[in-house]
Amino acid sequence: MAWKTLDQMDLAGKRVLTRVDINVPVVDGAVTDATRITRIVPTVRDILAAGGKPILLAHFGRPGGKRVDNLSLQQLVPTLEQALGAPVLFAADCVGPAAQAAVDALQDGQVLLLENTRFHKGETKNDPDLTAQMAALGDVFCSDAFSAAHRAHCSTTGLAALLPSCAGRLMQAELSALESALGNPRRPVTAVVGGAKVSTKLELLSNLVEKVDTLVIGGGMANTFLAAQGKPIGTSLAERLMIDTANGIMTKAEGLNCTILLPRDVVVARRFEANAPHETVPADQCPEDAMILDAGPESVAAIDAVFQDSKTLIWNGPLGAFEIEPFDAATNAAALKAAARTASGDLISVAGGGDTVAALNASGAARDFTYISTAGGAFLEWMEGKTLPGVAALEA
Template sequence: MAWKTLDDLDIAGKIVLTRVDINVPMQDGRVTDATRIDRIVPTVRDILARGGKPVLLAHYGRPKGEVVPELSLEPLTGALETAFGVPVRFATDCIGLAAKTAVAALPDGEVLLLENTRFHAGEEANAPMFAASLAALGEIYCNDAFSAAHRAHGSTEGIAKLLPSCAGRLMEMELSALDKALGQPKRPVVAVVGGAKVSTKLELLGNLVRKVDHLVIGGGMANTFLAAQGIDVGKSLAEHDMTETAREIIAKAEEVACAIHLPTDVVVAREFRAGADSETVPADACPADAMILDAGPETVARIAEIFAECRTLIWNGPLGAFEIPPFDMATNAAARVAADQTSAGNLISVAGGGDTVAALNKAGVADDFTYISTAGGAFLEWMEGKTLPGVAALMV
């Protein structure tokens, strides 16, 4: 992959329209998790240090092309000022006279935040006139929002065609990490894919069996694969109408020499609650009145062996019902092994997806992985092998 970065453009004295993701959780007008804001700090500070003027483009929520006051970005200015350490001004629109006036009045060393781009229908429609109105505000476009790169919107794709464009530091870091994981990985490569349903990750599984050497399947979708092999999974969450599809994926994996690993032992219980009575049984011995809620220690030991053999790990989804102990054991234990192998320099580990990030944070190992993506849908579509419009627009 080849894309320009801030290092490739002369930004001194120029207005740098910077697409960011600050779609952060709020409560009572206060940011409750500033992770996404913290991640754009290097880009904004770098633009300022190089004499550029950062003008931030961002969306918030789903206003569907209408002005929704409770989805205004204005309440975020305080959190942004704290993160950047400089004054952050606000414009009541992202195009038109209000935006032009605010941009013209922006002093050196300060940041301007424009109002929610999704207040205009032209954003999600990627309307040429809307993209042109955005582009008219600046001289350089910098995309630092990988998490929005799977959307061909005016502020992610349309504008990039109209101005000299580059990736911001977060986007640069994300693309580099993903290229190392699937683009040009060190082999062998293992992917861990968990979650509830096979049906939501068909394209992902189909792409991965062609790209990786080992595919570890966990969570509820592992039950569907077990059922596809004729194993009785009792009352476990499983998509019995997807068993034929599961068999097709297994057959495809055999054709391309990708080893699929399913649980060989499982933790079962009669009820899904914290501290419920549970037992570990062979994967083919789930009682008819019980449900599989986690992988067992034998399975975790095998996963640890695979991690030790491999040089690259991609992780999306937990191995069990990690939210409730004791059914978080497999996810926690495997995550710690991956973290240890990464810290020892033996493994490049890249993980992403909402449940995945939550699970790794819960296991206390997120900081030990090579890279954790908070991109959600964009990370999943990248794993599926799809072209992301916001990334493609930056390619040179």
């Protein structure tokens, strides 16, 4: 661990520039899901407890480098105050006189939220002048936005070069969980990768076959692999132009002693709609006029057997069309098996990605997973083996 934590920093009396991700959904000015806000609470409270003054930096939406009223962070102040249990002041800019005046007025026990960093074009360009203006507002930089760590922006990487830096509690938890899953895992290691397209997860699959013992492939991308094996897939979603690529991944896995587990039986239907008439057939017997919408019970049993022997599990993507019943059955059953193994202390389970989080929450399995990452792009790039600029900056 080359990065520092809050425990290694002297924060008493210090202005702590804290990069957070509070890019939450808002409808008619009201926050509809405060998960990302509640996840920053431990960091902010620990800074306050250590005598520091938290100054929050964050982006919101994609304003394109200009001020957009409905993308102002001011609308999040009430939700932040409720979550933090502390007064939250607001500055109408993240640099300049307005920000400086707000910082100067900040009292012990208060939190300051600066305006949307992306109102400045220089933010996404990691502009040195804008970074210097931000740095002038603080004494310490705390990075607590792993979900933005794959971006080399002023507030994610630039500040780490100018101020004493550390990881916040959320960043610390993310990095620790990811290190335990792929950096130095307990073996055997299993990865579950689902989703619609092989093309969007090509780098991910290529990296994982080098790192894991078993790779479970589900969702629409499993159809492409079944087609690559010469099995009929009817009218199923698949990328037929990626068949050679799928064969290449299977060949690579075989050479690395990584087992690829594909569906052994599948649930098929003629219509993509909830509770459509359906049947379960062997994976090599999909009717010409049917589409594969889920893995069958024999496939789930095979996945369960792999989980039973695994010590570490990484999960990204559902096994079927989990959004509509009953084609969520395989995802739910496998997730609950992983959750039970985790709860008994036999498995370290780390999951991430928007569809994954939604699926695990729907099944009720999420609460027993070791760690659920709310980071989308950053989690995926980490699984692909890429260096994340925001993490590298903390380690520099």
